[in-house]
Amino acid sequence: MLGIRRISTNRWYKKKNWILFAIFLFLVFVRISKGSFYKDLYYFISKPFWPGQFQKEILLESIDQEYLIKLNLLKKDNLRLRQILSLQESSNNENISAVVISRKTGSWWRQIILNKGSKDGVEIGNIVVGPGGLLGRVKNTSLFTSSVTLVTSPESKLGVWVDRIQINGLLVGLGDDYPSLILYSKDADIKVGDFVSSSPASTLLPSNIPIGIVQSIDETLKSKKTAKISLLAKPHVIDWVQILKVNI
Amino acid sequence: MNKFFFKKLSIVSFIFIPIIFLWHPNWIGFFGVQPYWPLFWLLPWSMINGSINGLIFGLFLGLILDSLTLDDSFTQIPGLIFCGFLFGRIKFHSDILVGHFRYGLICSFGSFLCGSLYFLQILFRNFTDSNFLILIPSFKNILAEVFLTGFFAPFFCSQLLRMFKFSGRKLQ
Numbered sequence: 521m522l523g524i525r526r527i528s529t530n531r532w533y534k535k536k537n538w539i540l541f542a543i544f545l546f547l548v549f550v551r552i553s554k555g556s557f558y559k560d561l562y563y564f565i566s567k568p569f570w571p572g573q574f575q576k577e578i579l580l581e582s583i584d585q586e587y588l589i590k591l592n593l594l595k596k597d598n599l600r601l602r603q604i605l606s607l608q609e610s611s612n613n614e615n616i617s618a619v620v621i622s623r624k625t626g627s628w629w630r631q632i633i634l635n636k637g638s639k640d641g642v643e644i645g646n647i648v649v650g651p652g653g654l655l656g657r658v659k660n661t662s663l664f665t666s667s668v669t670l671v672t673s674p675e676s677k678l679g680v681w682v683d684r685i686q687i688n689g690l691l692v693g694l695g696d697d698y699p700s701l702i703l704y705s706k707d708a709d710i711k712v713g714d715f716v717s718s719s720p721a722s723t724l725l726p727s728n729i730p731i732g733i734v735q736s737i738d739e740t741l742k743s744k745k746t747a748k749i750s751l752l753a754k755p756h757v758i759d760w761v762q763i764l765k766v767n768i
Numbered sequence: 769m770n771k772f773f774f775k776k777l778s779i780v781s782f783i784f785i786p787i788i789f790l791w792h793p794n795w796i797g798f799f800g801v802q803p804y805w806p807l808f809w810l811l812p813w814s815m816i817n818g819s820i821n822g823l824i825f826g827l828f829l830g831l832i833l834d835s836l837t838l839d840d841s842f843t844q845i846p847g848l849i850f851c852g853f854l855f856g857r858i859k860f861h862s863d864i865l866v867g868h869f870r871y872g873l874i875c876s877f878g879s880f881l882c883g884s885l886y887f888l889q890i891l892f893r894n895f896t897d898s899n900f901l902i903l904i905p906s907f908k909n910i911l912a913e914v915f916l917t918g919f920f921a922p923f924f925c926s927q928l929l930r931m932f933k934f935s936g937r938k939l940q
Binding site: 622623624625626627628629631633659660667669673674675694695696697756 | 790791792794797799800801802837838839840841842883886887890894904905906908909912913
């Protein structure tokens, strides 16, 4: 009466022999590989929860903040010392942010046009910097725009400072992306990778504006050494710039 | 307004040359160099209106473009005047396909001429013992400009020529 009606005479494990065999093979593989499969799987599953990643971000953020505070302190210190020594300075309060509305960074003409002009207080001779450092000088202003001669223009000639060897030089645009640094001393020990900034002796630029690094050194001429400079600020990709008003 | 626009199509298009020159679309460039835009307009204009008109508008173009560039010491006027005069002496070709390729060749030559004249001015100005440094980028500029101008000229010049002819017919 209570007998259960058997649907099939076959046992389930008889039907799924191949599954059992596959599981057995997998376990053998796990045994032989000493659980490496599981370990690797655990590696990927647990990766988002690792303490190291998160910790690294916090540390980097803290380091950034520390550098920012240090930079501000040094800037203030520098400004104070320059005031004491009555040296040339650029006022931070008079920076003007501008957008690049026209760009000629190839061909013969090396210039950019900005969306701020004389109406916004831009004057001829103002310095234009972008992310990375110096881009050029304002050559011409209209009511709403200002035209900037880039450092790469053949018209551009600026006094620069090579910090490692403590020497002044002249940065001359050649019409390509790498202006030439001319050092009027054939014994100058300039090396690839040397950092070039604006010269403290320059009457056109405020000092210590980053410009570029030495990319290659040309052959020494009669009384001077020349080198190609890779600019830190890339004018062909920069969209936003700062116009610095220089007090000379 | 529409009537004026169609009648003066050539003059209206003239206004766009400095705008394109300033726009400097990078996606059409090669090594950061652009085709020499004014020649695309100057060739059809000079072919239709003759050498003297070409020369005069070459001067006008030179004056406008010089005012847009910051290099006070160098000018594009001699090259454009010469090209305007030269283009005015070129006759139309009966075969349309050959005519198209001619535009490319003529504009390439014009671009080479303008580029060389500009380069000579730079060379003359910076005539010092280090002037060899500016030779390589200048050659690169000239060659890239010649290639691009010749490459795009068949398209732009034939379209502008058709436009100018169309606006001329309306005038009569």
